[in-house]
Amino acid sequence: MGQDTGKRGIASVGGYLPLLRLDRSAASKGLQFSGLGGRNAGYRTTAGWDEDALTMAAEASRHATSTVAPTRICFASTSSPFIERGHASMLLEALALPANARTIDVSGNRRCAVSALLDALLGQGDTLIASGEKRPVRAGSAFHTAWGDGGSAAVVTDDGSAALIGYASLARDYVDLYSSREHPTPYAYEERFVKETATRDVIAPTIKAALADAGVTSADIAHAAICEPLPGMWRDISKATGITAPNHASDLSAAAGDLGAAHPLFALALALDAAQPGDIILLAGFGSGCDTLIFKVIGAVAGAAKARAALTQGLIFADYVRFLSLTGTIDLDWGIRSEFEQKTQATVLERYGRDMIGFIGGRDTRGNVQFPKSRIPVRPDADGPEPMEDMRLADVPAKLVSVTADRLNFTPDPPFWFGLVQFENGARVMMEFTDADADGFKVGDSVAMRLRIKSHDKRRGFRTYFWKAAPALRPIMEA
Amino acid sequence: MASGIKDRVAIIGMGCTVFGELWDKGPEDLIVEAFEEALADAGIARGQINAAWVGNALDDINIGNSALPLAHALRLKSIPVSRVENMCATGTEALRAATYAIAAGAVDFAVALGVEKLKDTGYGGLPLRTKGLANDLWMPYGSAPGTFAQLAGAYTARHGASSEDLKRAMAHVSWKSHRNGALNAKAHLRKAVDMETILNAPMIANPLGLFDCCGVSDGAACAIVTTPEIAKGLGIANPVTVKAIQLSASHGWEASYHEWDGSSIRNTQEAAKRAYAEAGISAHDLSMTEVHDCFSITELVTMEDLGLSAEGSAIFDILDGRYDNNGAMPCQTDGGLKCFGHPVGASGLRMAYEVYSQLLGRAGDRQLANVDFGLTHNLGGQPANSVAAVSILGRLN
Numbered sequence: 060m061g062q063d064t065g066k067r068g069i070a071s072v073g074g075y076l077p078l079l080r081l082d083r084s085a086a087s088k089g090l091q092f093s094g095l096g097g098r099n100a101g102y103r104t105t106a107g108w109d110e111d112a113l114t115m116a117a118e119a120s121r122h123a124t125s126t127v128a129p130t131r132i133c134f135a136s137t138s139s140p141f142i143e144r145g146h147a148s149m150l151l152e153a154l155a156l157p158a159n160a161r162t163i164d165v166s167g168n169r170r171c172a173v174s175a176l177l178d179a180l181l182g183q184g185d186t187l188i189a190s191g192e193k194r195p196v197r198a199g200s201a202f203h204t205a206w207g208d209g210g211s212a213a214v215v216t217d218d219g220s221a222a223l224i225g226y227a228s229l230a231r232d233y234v235d236l237y238s239s240r241e242h243p244t245p246y247a248y249e250e251r252f253v254k255e256t257a258t259r260d261v262i263a264p265t266i267k268a269a270l271a272d273a274g275v276t277s278a279d280i281a282h283a284a285i286c287e288p289l290p291g292m293w294r295d296i297s298k299a300t301g302i303t304a305p306n307h308a309s310d311l312s313a314a315a316g317d318l319g320a321a322h323p324l325f326a327l328a329l330a331l332d333a334a335q336p337g338d339i340i341l342l343a344g345f346g347s348g349c350d351t352l353i354f355k356v357i358g359a360v361a362g363a364a365k366a367r368a369a370l371t372q373g374l375i376f377a378d379y380v381r382f383l384s385l386t387g388t389i390d391l392d393w394g395i396r397s398e399f400e401q402k403t404q405a406t407v408l409e410r411y412g413r414d415m416i417g418f419i420g421g422r423d424t425r426g427n428v429q430f431p432k433s434r435i436p437v438r439p440d441a442d443g444p445e446p447m448e449d450m451r452l453a454d455v456p457a458k459l460v461s462v463t464a465d466r467l468n469f470t471p472d473p474p475f476w477f478g479l480v481q482f483e484n485g486a487r488v489m490m491e492f493t494d495a496d497a498d499g500f501k502v503g504d505s506v507a508m509r510l511r512i513k514s515h516d517k518r519r520g521f522r523t524y525f526w527k528a529a530p531a532l533r534p535i536m537e538a
Numbered sequence: 539m540a541s542g543i544k545d546r547v548a549i550i551g552m553g554c555t556v557f558g559e560l561w562d563k564g565p566e567d568l569i570v571e572a573f574e575e576a577l578a579d580a581g582i583a584r585g586q587i588n589a590a591w592v593g594n595a596l597d598d599i600n601i602g603n604s605a606l607p608l609a610h611a612l613r614l615k616s617i618p619v620s621r622v623e624n625m626c627a628t629g630t631e632a633l634r635a636a637t638y639a640i641a642a643g644a645v646d647f648a649v650a651l652g653v654e655k656l657k658d659t660g661y662g663g664l665p666l667r668t669k670g671l672a673n674d675l676w677m678p679y680g681s682a683p684g685t686f687a688q689l690a691g692a693y694t695a696r697h698g699a700s701s702e703d704l705k706r707a708m709a710h711v712s713w714k715s716h717r718n719g720a721l722n723a724k725a726h727l728r729k730a731v732d733m734e735t736i737l738n739a740p741m742i743a744n745p746l747g748l749f750d751c752c753g754v755s756d757g758a759a760c761a762i763v764t765t766p767e768i769a770k771g772l773g774i775a776n777p778v779t780v781k782a783i784q785l786s787a788s789h790g791w792e793a794s795y796h797e798w799d800g801s802s803i804r805n806t807q808e809a810a811k812r813a814y815a816e817a818g819i820s821a822h823d824l825s826m827t828e829v830h831d832c833f834s835i836t837e838l839v840t841m842e843d844l845g846l847s848a849e850g851s852a853i854f855d856i857l858d859g860r861y862d863n864n865g866a867m868p869c870q871t872d873g874g875l876k877c878f879g880h881p882v883g884a885s886g887l888r889m890a891y892e893v894y895s896q897l898l899g900r901a902g903d904r905q906l907a908n909v910d911f912g913l914t915h916n917l918g919g920q921p922a923n924s925v926a927a928v929s930i931l932g933r934l935n
Contacts, residue, residue, distance in 0.1 A: 396663075399679075460798075462688065463687035463690075464744045465684030467681040474743075477678035485796045502692060
């Protein structure tokens with residue numbers, strides 16, 4: 060392509076990490092007797108029980124779409140919760156985007172978001188690529204602490220501030236770990252094989268081809284976002300390619316964990332945050348081959364600073380058993396109260412589901428906003444049915460009217476916080492709360508809305524989504 | 539113009555089972571026991587019963603749908619029998635239906651019976667919902683203590699009260715109910731508990747500790763009603779009469795409109811206002827109350843909602859002993875939901891049973907000296923979405 064030919068580029072990015080950050084040394088301590096586990100430095104982002112690949116991709120997308128409304132939506136993940144239910148369609152509804160947008164899910168390997176990004180850059184239309192991962196891993200496996208949970212997003216437009224100036228792809232059925240429907244958790248192959256051949260045969264050749272395509276050299280790269288198949292491979296990749304720029308993908312692995320399909324776009328966001336206009340950035344995604352993209356930074360890219368801030372906005376925890384429970388590696392007996400039926404009726408979901416996942420309330424003819432909508436408004440002087448205009452509440456500031464930490468009610472991560480939330484536009488909703496920090500919640504607290512799993516019907520493998528109130532500001536991590 | 543039903547309905551018989559974890563009794567046993575006591579008290583033949591209403595809140599794990607469990611248990615011979623349900627206000631709802639039937643002149647003798655068999659769930663507390671319908675897509679799955687605990691923070695925020703004072707007042711509410719329950723042979727919990735134990739109990743839903751919460755019980759209560767004229771004909775010269783019976787239900791204002799501050803229960807206020815008007819009395823004319831103390835914070839807030847304490851002063855009235863058995867306005871002389879127990883569909887009628895007993899001087903060790911009017915307050919749902927029933931009972935003359 061070359062530096063003067065790339066026109067389409069990245070207009071905005073998003074990065075989302077769960078509140079909880081496991082201190083990896085806690086896992087090492089818990090596993091000390093066994094000699095199992097992996098690295099014990101840094102933190103491992105840990106999704107709440109009510110988060111999954113979709114919710115984290117949605118949160119990242121909210122950052123990336125605050126200034127652009129895409130007409131194409133691509134969801135990328137290797138841990139999509141559903142087999143037959145389009146995540147991109149759900150994402151579209153969660154973001155309240157027009158239903159005539161084109162949607163597609165991509166998967167198959169952890170490179171998929173980068174592949175989709177490249178397709179978008181070579182295609183047409185304002186496109187959102189959103190990725191989320193919450194990958195199942197068995198306790199004791201090195202992946203359990205090396206991997207993390209999170210979401211990332213990028214929006215591609217014709218005039219994006221980071222323009223594509225070169226790329227290269229390599230397709231290769233390269234098996235560095237075993238994971239399938241029959242065995243969803245990763246089964247690792249010998250590390251030395253991966254470290255030696257993945258760099259030599261897959262990553263380095265693709266990077267070199269992309270550099271050539273862009274007409275730049277390794278020395279021209281100011282920031283890299285090169286995903287390592289395994290922790291600690293960056294040094295060999297750097298040596299093989301000659302790139303000495305800081306690799307934000309490695310930094311992300313240390314601070315949060317390997318985010319799988321969400322990793323490359325998050326690392327790209329970090330690179331964009333660190334870059335100056337004129338800088339050249341190299342992005343490489345690995346998995347069943349490699350895609351390498353080279354960008355020239357023209358100006359600031361929206362959302363990049365927020366992605367960086369997410370690295371340190373969290374709550375460190377060292378409770379290894381809680382970590383095991385949250386990651387689904389132990390199945391605690393929560394007693395009879397946890398047995399309640401959570402079946403979702405498809406007919407009900409069809410009638411009300413869009414208003415739920417989009418958090419759409421209604422504004423009556425006198426301007427009062429309520430949730431959910433009703434035929435006769437809740438407004439005390441309403442005297443009959445009125446038409447209601449859709450009003451999205453997801454981004455409306457709100458405060459708590461009442462609150463409690465319920466320790467009787469079952470929740471997979473007690474206590475169960477809930478209460479009455481008053482929105483600035485007049486709406487109020489009795490809601491569940493999430494992401495409690497050490498101080499919990501109290502009346503008058505400012506809260507922000509987060510898309511979360513509302514009900515999880517394990518019997519039928521189904522889940523519904525709704526919004527929950529979270530503290531408006533997250534704590535800053537103090538190591 | 540409606541004139542209300544004051545003194546148009548007499549209660550001539552009441553019955554109430556022991557409440558508790560009645561492992562060896564089924565719904566039929568409970569129904570029959572409560573009814574037979576009421577029937578004997580009324581002094582009429584069972585064949586004279588013209589209509590019956592059964593109140594039962596949680597049919598899924600309970601007595602079964604419809605009126606048939608009552609009709610079968612009592613072998614009511616082809617008379618009109620209906621089941622009513624209004625969450626925890628179900629018992630009063632059954633009484634309201636029977637009372638209105640008498641007041642309307644539709645029948646001579648009607649039965650209201652509330653029953654609940656809750657201890658077949660396998661755990662404490664109320665059964666969990668099993669619907670999967672529209673509200674489940676967004677409403678929190680909060681427990682009953684969780685929904686009522688919301689009152690506490692909102693109350694302290696509104697009145698500037700300290701959390702410590704509130705906690706002590708709530709503890710006093712429970713301390714009082716335990717003391718009263720110890721005097722009641724039919725109560726589920728009959729053990730007095732000291733303040734320290736209450737204050738240091740494990741937390742259930744902040745700031746409600748274990749002793750701030752009533753449990754759930756098995757039990758039944760029953761009333762037989764007729765007209766004062768028929769009662770006199772039966773030799774009851776000065777029967778207990780219904781002075782008022784009112785109900786107020788949420789229409790969504792609290793949880794979906796921006797005015798409510800979460801610190802009080804408007805349906806209690808509305809039902810009470812109408813009940814006082816129907817009875818032609820004020821709050822200060824009452825001799826006693828039996829209120830819906832599902833949680834200690836509920837009783838505290840209810841004292842204000844009923845107009846018995848000024849806004850923001852219930853904490854201090856409670857701590858001063860105003861609502862103790864020897865106080866100016868005794869509340870829960872029978873131990874209340876907290877200690878008599880809470881078989882949901884029966885609770886409203888259990889409250890009426892205590893007021894009826896006090897009015898007739900039958901309350902034994904807990905009998906109050908002078909009882910002219912007694913109020914029952916039966917609350918269903920949660921503060922943000924409730925049904926409140928308030929009734930006032932007294933003597934005809």
